[in-house]
Amino acid sequence: MRPILLHGHTRSLTKIKYNSDGDLLFSASKDKSPSVWYSHNGERLGTFEGHGGTVWDLDVSYDSNRLLTGGADGACILWNVSNGKELFRWTTETQNAVRAVAFAEGDRKALYVTDKTMGQSCEIFIVEISENIAQQTSGHLKRIVVQGDRATVALWGKLNKTILTGHSDGTISLWNAETGKLLKSIKPHTKLVQDIQFSKDREFFITASKDQSSLIIDATTLEVMKQYTADCPINSASISPLFPQIMLGGGQDAMNVTTTSARQGKFEVRFFHLVFEEEIGRVKGHFGPINTLAFHPNGKSFASGGEDGFVRLHFFDEDYFSFKFPEELTFEMNSDE
Amino acid sequence: MAVGNNDLSHLTTIEDLENAEFDESSIDFSDIEAKFAVNVPTGFAHVIVVDNVPIVDQAKEEKLFRVIAKLFKEAGAIQPDGIHMPRDPKTGMSKGYLFIEFETPESADKAVVLFSGHRFDKTHTFSVAKFDSVETYTSIPDEFVAPAEETFEPKEHLLSWLTDPRARDQFAMVKGEEVGVYWNNKAEVPDRAEARTHWTDAYVAWSPLGRYLVTVHKQGIAIWGGQSWKKIMRFSHPNVKLVDFSPNELYLVTWSHEPFVTPDGQHHHLAVWDIESGERLRTFPTDPSTMPQPEAQRGGVAGPVRFGWPIFKWSFDSKFIARMTPGAQGAISIYEVPGMGLLDKKSIKIENLQHFEWSPTEHIISYWTPESGNIPARVTLIRIPTREIVRTKNLFGVIDCKLAWQSAGEFLLVRVDRLKSKKQTVTSFEIFRMREKDIPVDVVEHKAGEDISTISWEPSGARFAILGAEAQKTSVSFYQVQPPSTSSANTGTKLLKTQETKGINTVSWSPKGRFCVLAGIRGMQGDLQFWDLDDQSIMATGEHYTCTDIDWDPTGRYVVTSVSAWRAQSDTGFIMWTFTGQQLTKQNVLGFKQFVWRPRPPTLLTPAMQKKIRKNLKDYSKDFELQDAAETNKASQEVQEKRFSQIREWRDFLADNQAKYDQDRTERIKLYGFDPDAKRNAQDIEELEEWIEEIVDETEEVYRGD
Structure with a gap:
């Protein structure tokens, strides 16, 4: 099926995310306006106006009523999805950019991460979200100071017990969300970790790094389980909710793009078999590096956001659903007996 | 009072200083003494002995001394009264040798080099030695002591790779700092035969028959081989850049911009070596104007340099090695190996010599000279060593010529550029049929106005390919040399096919002929066309973006296109194709620099046996x-x-x-306030369908139907 091109952003995409039902797609970009789209036809519902600069990250609540965004203007904003109104705003003391935001499971808590700039260290703020917005306060429940290299991505672990962060030196860290203590830290990558996405059950996650590799890691033990390599920096990776598959996206850095032609820029989404670590297909389309990827919650379509300012909605063809490795088929037959 | 503590502040006057007690012996001067020690020539390093001097009496002595002094002055200043000639006290005649005392030992060294073997007159040839060495010679014991016999150590077989049960080929690959030799497994991962880091400082090469792997280092070059890849020999040539083997792998020519300085002060950049003994056979100077530039000035590409190399050209059987001096004083100098003596003691003088090439299968040299005065331009073939002229062809109005031998030596192709009008040049091809009586020449006019960039013979075949450009169009043309025939209609050389091509700048023939790859490499897009010349068609096209090199395997079954880190920043690696243009494997190799197939020696099977196999x-x-x-x-x-x-x-x-x-279900429900999974799995999701009708516009029109 032909992909749908969402042309609404004037600058490169930084993050795209489906809501839990999969009917909406949220996108953040280096322009100031995060947007929401219908995922089945690519129609834009509206934008969220209020940020003063690049919007680095966003997250949508489980019931799709609220949206959380964080931007380079040092603001973390809570929005009403249905009317696009700003509900609440946290600002950092020194206007440090907000690099990552995330709702906790149940949407009663959220976190935002500030950048390490101008002598300020990188910090994780855990805030309480009130159901009644009138009671919302700007205080925070916990403030974790990150020593060393800055966190580029942060997520809540299973049942909000832990916080998982990826760092600019390739480190992955696991924190106790209650005490703010560092539980475990590994350095499986040699370069910046650009993206981390959980599996459905939050038992394992996939990383995407500039060191041209992507890893599946156990969320409890931080044991590296699978590795996928590409021949270009990887900006985003996502696990299919339907099949044992993952997808990677990336490409030559924008500054190096002129040294290669578009066909060699590697601006393709690559699909790998999760278990065999083998590439099974590619989807072309973007003419700049891919910055962010997301599977639809039902696994039947996916979206990609690129440096070129486009979001592309792809719907898988019929034969995608029937594709299997011969070993998988024999294995399934044997296990049925 | 102690001086050692350097506290001299209380000494107010010079007198005080002089009168101060000072023990000189307490200071250690040995380092200064060593530094400024005068090297007194204690021996007789500045004295030489000249033997085989004419025996003369007292009367003629003065005259002889005058001649000798005049002669040896060339080496350096002779001390006054520095010539001594002992004479027989009985007869008064000289003894046939004399001593010369030079001012410096260096002059003496030079004199030995200059006058050893100098022919003084018909009957007297000097033999010159340092006086010091006379002592060395006399101290040699008279009795011969046989040197201890070295125990025989069996060497590894240098062609062992040919005995691979699966008859696979090998290739060498340089990636990053590592050099590896691998077995080709087609589409499968190649097996590593050997890999070492820092095996070479620049590039690697194979000898022409594949026996040796050559590595290039700051100190010189080394050759490796056998099953365990032992070092076979090394050749010390500082900063060596270029290497050329003789076709039989017995000799080696190396070039470096850092010269060897000969005893008489000349700078020699070229060296010829014997591979088995490791001996340097002879060194040669290079004409500075034709010298390849050292690395820094070429823009830092560390790969092999092809410009103007080889300077020395080997005859097909490695018996002779020849080089040329271009221009008005032109000459071809042929040396015989291993003696490295000039053939017949003189070069072949050829006025205005432009270019020469050996026949690949005969002792024949072809060369051309341009028009000068009333003499037309001329292509000449001469036989070596008789210097008998085999064939000449005069050409008129010539601007430039290029000589190209077919690899079996059956044909010599001469590309001739002539000026047609003031701006337009025409190209014609003159094909010398070497195997036929009196060497007939075919002449073919090429399409006018085309700028020809490449001529390439089919290996051992009768076809050649031309790449030409006219205005913005590029095209490829294939010509065929027809076999001799009685009917005149079929003789000569015919154009087989011309086709317009885009993005092509290279022709690469299969080593077995018939197939060739046309490619656009080094600065072009990397388009590839796989041709079959028997029906002159393109079998397949391919692409290897930013491709820099093409290599056929020695059997002509596989082609490797590669992107080297020497020329491209990204996407380095190689693709292996079959000769029909099917991609077998693509390998992206970080820091990939070089891919070279190991050559195979010619087959030992007779033509009859080969036919039987076929x-x-x-x-x-x-x-x-x-x-x-x-x-x-x-x-x-x-x-x-x-x-x-x-x-x-x-x-x-x-x-x-x-x-x-x-297990976590209850906790999860507590967090969410409901079971998120239950909601998703539930079938009771109510689907509402709502129709909204909106009237946008309403107009009334009268319908006039029949």
């Missing part, structure tokens, strides 16, 4: 097909087993996860 090819190929099938089967079985265990492991992991997930 006839029964099916019987032979059966075995190989079985082998191939077994190989892929084995590989796929391994893969299958690995995958099964991977699936099993992953299923267990997922099952564990599911158990944990289910």
